[in-house]
């Protein structure tokens with residue numbers, strides 16, 4: 001399986017595949033090719049619970065072609081608990097900022113054609 005396929009399989013289980021530097025322990029998203037802290041290319045897979053809090057988001061009311069049926073939704077950036085990592089994904093049924101306070105607890109809820117799905121905890 002490619003890294004992308006592994007990422008998807010873990011996301012379907014609510015997990016996040018990350019790469020931990022074997023030199024300094026710094027955590028990266030699995031798309032990193034070398035350590036952002038020490039430059040090492042040695043990584044080991046580390047599976048985290050896909051839980052965190054909403055850092056920022058954009059509400060999409062006019063969707064790209066093929067995604068109209070999903071509107072309104074939010075494109076969410078979630079800070080992963082106990083890390084510096086941020087992941088982005090889609091949260092359905094968000095129409096106004098009242099629906100989604102920044103800082104609210106969130107989690108990975110799956111993966112489909114939209115990418116990673118995030119929902120409120």
Ligand SMILES: [Zn+2]
Nearest residue numbers: 021024035038
């Ligand atoms: Zn490192």
